Amino acid sequence: MTDSRFNIAVAGATGAVGNQMISCLEERNFPIKSIKFLASSRSVGRKLKYKGRDIAVEELTETSFKGIDIALFSAGGGTSEKFAPFAANDGCVVVDNSSAWRMDPEVPLVVPEVNPHAVAQYRNKGIIANPNCSTIQLVVPLHPLHQKYGIKRIVVSTYQAVSGTGKKAIDELDSQTRAILNFKKHENKVYPHTIAFNCLPHIDVFLENGYTKEEMKMVHETRKIFEDDTIGVTATTVRVPVFFGHSESINIETIKNVSAIEVRALLERTSGVKVVDDPENNRYPLAIDAAGQDLTLVGRIRDDESIENGINMWVVADNIRKGAATNAVQIAEILTKEYLSGE
Ligand code: 25A
Numbered sequence: 001m002t003d004s005r006f007n008i009a010v011a012g013a014t015g016a017v018g019n020q021m022i023s024c025l026e027e028r029n030f031p032i033k034s035i036k037f038l039a040s041s042r043s044v045g046r047k048l049k050y051k052g053r054d055i056a057v058e059e060l061t062e063t064s065f066k067g068i069d070i071a072l073f074s075a076g077g078g079t080s081e082k083f084a085p086f087a088a089n090d091g092c093v094v095v096d097n098s099s100a101w102r103m104d105p106e107v108p109l110v111v112p113e114v115n116p117h118a119v120a121q122y123r124n125k126g127i128i129a130n131p132n133c134s135t136i137q138l139v140v141p142l143h144p145l146h147q148k149y150g151i152k153r154i155v156v157s158t159y160q161a162v163s164g165t166g167k168k169a170i171d172e173l174d175s176q177t178r179a180i181l182n183f184k185k186h187e188n189k190v191y192p193h194t195i196a197f198n199c200l201p202h203i204d205v206f207l208e209n210g211y212t213k214e215e216m217k218m219v220h221e222t223r224k225i226f227e228d229d230t231i232g233v234t235a236t237t238v239r240v241p242v243f244f245g246h247s248e249s250i251n252i253e254t255i256k257n258v259s260a261i262e263v264r265a266l267l268e269r270t271s272g273v274k275v276v277d278d279p280e281n282n283r284y285p286l287a288i289d290a291a292g293q294d295l296t297l298v299g300r301i302r303d304d305e306s307i308e309n310g311i312n313m314w315v316v317a318d319n320i321r322k323g324a325a326t327n328a329v330q331i332a333e334i335l336t337k338e339y340l341s342g343e
């Protein structure tokens with residue numbers, strides 16, 4: 001069925017992630033028969049390009065999905081919650097990038113390098129969830145280590161780019177930086193504090209246990225993707241004044257004996273990972289190198305000398321690409337190759 005083609009919709013097409021989804025579909029030569037771009041009424045009439053062709057944005061409604069095979073959603077949690085069931089009801093498979101469906105036990109949560117088999121569960125509700133950006137780049141390098149050494153506990157701190165919050169946050173970092181450098185007043189509209197020249201230990205909302213929702217997403221989503229509720233995960237998520245690319249300092253404790261040398265060798269043959277670990281020549285993963293490509297960069301791989309079996313590493317990926325759009329398109333590719341027949 002190599003010549004099967006599909007009817008595709010992108011919901012939230014005018015946003016930061018939606019735009020990247022469109023580019024990923026183009027770049028990867030996705031087998032498209034027709035493509036439809038959906039957004040809120042604010043964007044109706046705007047034109048977006050697909051392979052050089054102008055396509056007018058339509059309003060996302062309950063009836064947008066008739067005849068559509070796969071819909072990629074990235075229009076916020078409330079929108080997904082409301083519209084994904086209508087899409088599924090019309091026989092369309094939804095790949096949803098918001099947090100709305102991720103922890104639903106009937107909805108698979110998929111990172112293609114880690115648990116591609118879970119895609120089969122799309123049949124339960126017609127929905128597949130794309131994990132949080134910070135979780136995706138955590139599980140891609142840790143999965144082979146968990147399989148080989150058994151991870152007991154993960155301690156992770158993130159350094160997250162503003163693009164995760166969407167276009168308005170990209171504009172806010174840009175305008176605040178310009179204002180401060182020109183001794184002008186600035187406003188904080190998107191975040192509760194100034195993000196330019198600052199670090200905010202606050203991503204998404206605070207929960208009753210004192211953690212943020214972003215931190216707890218990393219705990220619950222990692223366990224769901226690894227299909228292992230025994231793994232300990234504790235996270236601190238921090239917003240930094242970077243436009244694209246999340247960085248993470250990751251510490252793991254394993255059950256079996258582990259060494260930095262073995263970990264480096266294993267990660268060098270892990271799909272989706274690129275080891276960048278040559279400190280003598282100042283080579284380690286950087287947000288500006290991760291941005292614009294799809295691999296998860298891993299470096300600063302060291303033995304944790306404070307415990308028996310521990311490893312430290314620094315992991316960076318493009319949060320809009322592998323952290324959102326690319327991962328969603330990869331899931332859609334599995335659907336087209338293994339589950340849907342198309343025309
Ligand atoms: O609702 P939530 O859960 O709090 O989160 C929503 C935010 O999360 C971002 C998204 O950023 C949005 O700001 N987001 C979504 N998925 C994400 C992910 N995986 C994610 N962030 C990180 N990781 P965004 O602004 O880049 O994308 C928003 C897209 O969603 C469309 N949309 C929004 N509400 C919708 C809807 N589509 C259908 N129905 C709805 N009810 C949105 O389309 C965009 O495609 P749009 O037409 O609303 O916005 C197009 C342009 O309009 C500007 N704009 C935004 N808000 C306003 C506005 N203009 C005027 N007034 C506003 N209030 C934006 O600049 C946008 O470019």
Ligand code: L14
Binds near residue numbers: 133162163
């Ligand atoms: O997908 O960076 O759950 O503000 C929501 C918050 C993505 C990142 C998600 C941010 C996140 C976003």
